[in-house]
Amino acid sequence: MLDTQPDEGYTTADGRKIGGVAMEMKNITLRFGGVVAIKDISFDIRWGEVRAIIGPNGAGKSSMLNVISGFYNPQEGEIIYKGYRRPRMRPYQVARTGIARTFQNIALFEGMSVLDNIMTGRLNHMKANIFQQALWWGAAQREEEENREKVEKVIDFLEIQHIRKTPVARLPYGLKKRVELARALAAEPSILLLDEPMAGMNVEEKEDMCRFILDVNDEFGTTIVLIEHDMGVVMDLSDRVVVMDYGKKIGDGTPDEVRNNEEVIKAYLGVTDD
Amino acid sequence: MPDTLLFAMEAAANGLTAGVMYALVALGFVLIFKASGIFNFSQGVMALFAALTLVGLQSGQIPFSHLINAIFGTRLHHFGFTLPTLVAIAGTVVVMIAFAWLVERYIFRHLVNQEPIILFMATIGLAYFLEGLGDIMWGAEVKRLDVGIPQGMSMAVDEMTFNWFGYGFYMDTLELWAALIAAILVAALVIFSQYTKQGRALRAVADDHQAALSVGISLRFIWVLVWSLAGIVALVAGMMWGAKSGVQFSLSLIALKALPVLILGGFTSIPGAIVGGLIIGVGEKLFDFLMGPIIGGATENWFAYMLALVFLLFRPQGLFGEKIIERV
Numbered sequence: 001m002l003d004t005q006p007d008e009g010y011t012t013a014d015g016r017k018i019g020g021v022a023m024e025m026k027n028i029t030l031r032f033g034g035v036v037a038i039k040d041i042s043f044d045i046r047w048g049e050v051r052a053i054i055g056p057n058g059a060g061k062s063s064m065l066n067v068i069s070g071f072y073n074p075q076e077g078e079i080i081y082k083g084y085r086r087p088r089m090r091p092y093q094v095a096r097t098g099i100a101r102t103f104q105n106i107a108l109f110e111g112m113s114v115l116d117n118i119m120t121g122r123l124n125h126m127k128a129n130i131f132q133q134a135l136w137w138g139a140a141q142r143e144e145e146e147n148r149e150k151v152e153k154v155i156d157f158l159e160i161q162h163i164r165k166t167p168v169a170r171l172p173y174g175l176k177k178r179v180e181l182a183r184a185l186a187a188e189p190s191i192l193l194l195d196e197p198m199a200g201m202n203v204e205e206k207e208d209m210c211r212f213i214l215d216v217n218d219e220f221g222t223t224i225v226l227i228e229h230d231m232g233v234v235m236d237l238s239d240r241v242v243v244m245d246y247g248k249k250i251g252d253g254t255p256d257e258v259r260n261n262e263e264v265i266k267a268y269l270g271v272t273d274d
Numbered sequence: 275m276p277d278t279l280l281f282a283m284e285a286a287a288n289g290l291t292a293g294v295m296y297a298l299v300a301l302g303f304v305l306i307f308k309a310s311g312i313f314n315f316s317q318g319v320m321a322l323f324a325a326l327t328l329v330g331l332q333s334g335q336i337p338f339s340h341l342i343n344a345i346f347g348t349r350l351h352h353f354g355f356t357l358p359t360l361v362a363i364a365g366t367v368v369v370m371i372a373f374a375w376l377v378e379r380y381i382f383r384h385l386v387n388q389e390p391i392i393l394f395m396a397t398i399g400l401a402y403f404l405e406g407l408g409d410i411m412w413g414a415e416v417k418r419l420d421v422g423i424p425q426g427m428s429m430a431v432d433e434m435t436f437n438w439f440g441y442g443f444y445m446d447t448l449e450l451w452a453a454l455i456a457a458i459l460v461a462a463l464v465i466f467s468q469y470t471k472q473g474r475a476l477r478a479v480a481d482d483h484q485a486a487l488s489v490g491i492s493l494r495f496i497w498v499l500v501w502s503l504a505g506i507v508a509l510v511a512g513m514m515w516g517a518k519s520g521v522q523f524s525l526s527l528i529a530l531k532a533l534p535v536l537i538l539g540g541f542t543s544i545p546g547a548i549v550g551g552l553i554i555g556v557g558e559k560l561f562d563f564l565m566g567p568i569i570g571g572a573t574e575n576w577f578a579y580m581l582a583l584v585f586l587l588f589r590p591q592g593l594f595g596e597k598i599i600e601r602v
Contacts, residue, residue, distance in 0.1 A: 069488065095490030107485035109478050120478045124490040126471040140470065187489065 009046060012239060019047030021080075022191060022223055023068070028077035030063055037063040038074065039247040045191065050217050050224045052234045054258075055244035056267060061227045062104060064244065065193050068225065069101045070094030082190075096124050100189035102180045104196045104227075110169040114179050117168055118154060121186030122147040154186045157219075158212060174205035178212070185216060192216070194226040198233055206233065213237060231268075235259065243267070277441070284435075284443040285563040286556050291445065291453035293555020295514060298456040299528055300535040300547040301463060302507040307541050308480040309500040310382070312393045316401035318529025320370075320505060323408045325512030325521045327369050329419050330412040332362040337411045359421050363509070370505030371498075378497045405526065414523075419516040423451045452514035459510055463503065464544055472499060480542075534582035540592030549593060554578045 009019040023045040030038040038060045045051050053061045066072040068079070070091040079086045081097065089097075100121070109117050126143050155161055158178055163171060168179060177197060184192055197213065198206045210233060216222050228234045234241060235255040243251035243258055245267040251258045258264055299317070306314045314320075330337065334353040342350055357365070381396055425448045432442035467473035478486040479496045487493065512521070515528055531554075539550025558577040566573050585592065 071484075071487070090492075091487035092490045092492045095488055101488050103484065103488070107482050107488065109481035109485060111481050112477060116474065116477075120474055120486075120489050120491075123471055123475055123478075143471075144469070183489065 009048070016048065016218065017221075018049045018239065021045070022047045022082065024080040025064075025068075026078045026080065028064075028067060028074045028079075030060075030067060030072055030074045037247055038067065040077070041244070041247075041249045042077075043242050043249065043252055045223060045225055046240075047223055048217070048221050049239040050213070050226065050237055052238035052241045053225065053227050053244060054229075054231070054234050054241055055250075058246075059244040060247040061244055062195055063247075065101065065195050065225070065227055068094075068191075069099055069193055095187070098187075098190035099193065100184035100187040100191075101193035102177070102184050102195055102197060104199060106173075106176050106180055108168045108176060108180055108183070111167065113165050113167055114160060114171070114182075115151065115155075115164045117179055118151050118182045118186045119147065121154075121183040122151060124187065125150075150188070151186050154182050157215070158182045158185070174201050174208075177201065177205075177209065181209075181212065181216075185220075185222075188220075189222065191223045191225060194224065196227050196229065198228060198230060206230070210237060280439055280441045282560060282563055283439075284441075284445075285559040287443055288445060288449070289556035289559030290552060291449040291555070292559065293552035294453040294456045294460070295449075295511065295551070296531055296535050296555055297460060297548045297551025298507060299511045299532040300539065300551055301460060301544065302504045302511070303529075303532055303536055304539075304541065304544055304547045305463070305500050305507070306504050308544075309476055310393075310479075310497055311390050312382070312397060313390070313541070314504065315394065315397040315529075316404055317504065317508060317532070318526040319401045319404045319408070320373075320508035321512035321515070321528060322521070322523065322526040323373075323404050323512075324366055324370055324505065324509035325419060325516035325525060326408045326412040326417070328362055328366045328421075328509065328513060329417045329516070329521050331365045332357055332359060332419075335412060340413055341410055363421075363513075366509055367506060370509055371502045374498050374501030374505050377501055378494060382497060383494065401526075405523075416520045416522040417516075419513065419521050421513055421517050423448050423517060425517075446518075448514070448518055452518075455510060455514070459507065460548055463507075467544065472496075476500060531578060534578035536592070537582040537585050538592055540594045543592070543594035546592055546594030554581065557581060 009017060011017055021044045024042075025044070026042050028038055028041045029036065041064070053064055055061050063072060067074050070089045070093065073088055086097075095101075109120065112120075125147060127139070155164055158181065160175065160178055160182060163175060163179075168176060171179065181194070181197065184194075194213070198209050201209060213224060213226070214237065217224050226234075226237070228237075238255060240253060241251070241255055241258045242249060243261070243264045245263075250263040250267060251261040253261070299321070302317045302320070303314060306312055306317075329335075334355045334357065336342070336350050336353055339350045342348060377400065381400065382393070385393055385396060425446065428445045428447040428450055431445045431450070436442040465473075467476055475486070475491045476496055476499065478489070478491055479493060483493060486496075511528065512525060515525055519525075535547060535550040535554050537550075538553060539546025539548070554577075558574045561577045562571070562573045
């Protein structure tokens with residue numbers, strides 16, 4: 001169980017190394033006016049793991065992800081990231097600490113090409129000042145080329161070479177999702193947050209996306225936190241699962257543990273108390 | 275070559291130089307509109323304010339001197355020195371950047387996520403405020419602005435066209451310079467927005483605020499950046515128009531000429547602003563040349579607006595704007 005695991009991490013059955021605690025959520029409570037979206041939730045995320053957050057509609061999963069990425073600031077509780085308590089931050093500041101994300105309803109720059117979209121993921125790795133950029137001079141030009149190389153690698157990795165110059169608005173849904181993942185990956189994040197990466201996809205697209213998520217985790221060792229409705233997918237992908245219902249945490253553990261948790265079964269199958 | 279054709283060519287050439295200036299003013303609108311969805315009503319007044327500041331710095335005027343004199347009974351008006359044009363321009367750029375920062379800090383930061391119409395109203399207020407501020411700071415009288423560019427007929431153009439066609443075109447040297455400077459600025463802005471980090475960030479913000487935040491772009495910084503750019507564009511426009519016809523209130527009305535340009539080119543397109551500006555510039559000169567004598571002249575005053583009206587009827591998104599599709 002969680003408490004007995006040493007903090008240095010452990011090795012999974014398929015031989016991946018899971019490290020110590022990367023981020024710890026402590027007693028997070030989030031309210032919107034009188035509505036409590038998240039009630040006193042605590043859990044942790046370990047380096048290198050695939051951590052899933054599941055739960056029925058309206059359980060507060062997306063809110064949780066928005067708290068991690070700084071889009072919402074919780075009224076109570078604290079977030080310990082890389083060993084330090086994270087102060088109140090704006091989303092762009094959180095992004096600069098190495099947390100990248102995708103959105104449930106794809107948030108891409110529709111007017112830009114796939115390549116440009118992914119390049120925006122590199123913005124925080126570009127340090128040339130505004131005057132150098134204005135003159136397209138020295139450091140600015142070198143940087144652009146270096147970052148371009150990184151981006152090309154991501155493009156190769158996600159197999160989207162054929163659409164690199166295509167304006168995003170013209171792409172089908174499944175590919176848009178993949179481009180959004182590419183943009184997040186281009187930032188070389190420490191933690192990657194995926195909000196329903198497989199929502200609305202057909203079976204084939206889902207399989208592709210699963211493979212990419214596993215490959216990212218495997219090859220780059222990226223820590224991944226994902227929200228997903230499809231139970232089958234979650235159980236296959238993740239190392240540990242947090243289950244939420246009505247803003248509360250009702251389960252936390254390995255897929256097998258969660259699957260056999262009575263409260264979880266109740267929440268999902270809607271068993272009545274009698 | 276028949277004379278009429280030559281005259282028409284002369285009119286078109288003059289229209290091109292005017293068109294580049296229209297494009298420049300329109301670009302100021304497009305920059306802010308793209309990045310923040312704000313239609314900046316104060317763009318014209320910004321041009322006036324920038325030109326006033328430039329004259330004031332150049333001639334060593336003491337800002338707010340009328341106000342100070344009225345309160346303290348002093349007789350201040352000038353510092354007693356003048357600044358070289360380039361130094362004064364640099365100073366004005368600093369003032370416009372400070373202005374951009376203040377606008378973000380004290381107006382738009384408090385209006386995040388408001389309806390576009392509310393943001394638009396805020397810029398109307400800003401326009402009146404800035405107009406008054408310009409008057410109080412630098413005085414309301416018409417000022418002469420000399421940036422060291424000669425005025426009057428360009429001998430070079432006259433000679434060149436005379437050698438080609440046997441007829442010398444009349445073109446104003448100042449307008450030629452204005453067009454050249456505007457063209458350079460337009461090109462620089464296009465390169466900046468297409469190929470640099472901040473330019474990409476700017477386009478990203480224009481496209482999707484949420485996504486921009488998620489890749490680590492600070493919206494506030496980008497807003498200050500676009501308002502600064504719009505301020506610099508306003509300065510160049512104000513400087514060129516001010517040098518031509520004096521720095522006075524009517525300068526702020528040049529913004530009105532940019533509206534047809536925007537309707538033609540589309541509010542969200544930088545190339546659109548350029549092409550739109552050129553079409554209007556050339557169009558109004560040619561129309562005046564061809565139709566003016568028949569319908570009694572002075573068509574330049576309304577041609578642009580009529581063209582805009584036609585576009586609103588048949589192609590409301592402009593030549594390059596995004597097509598407006600309502601999905602049901």
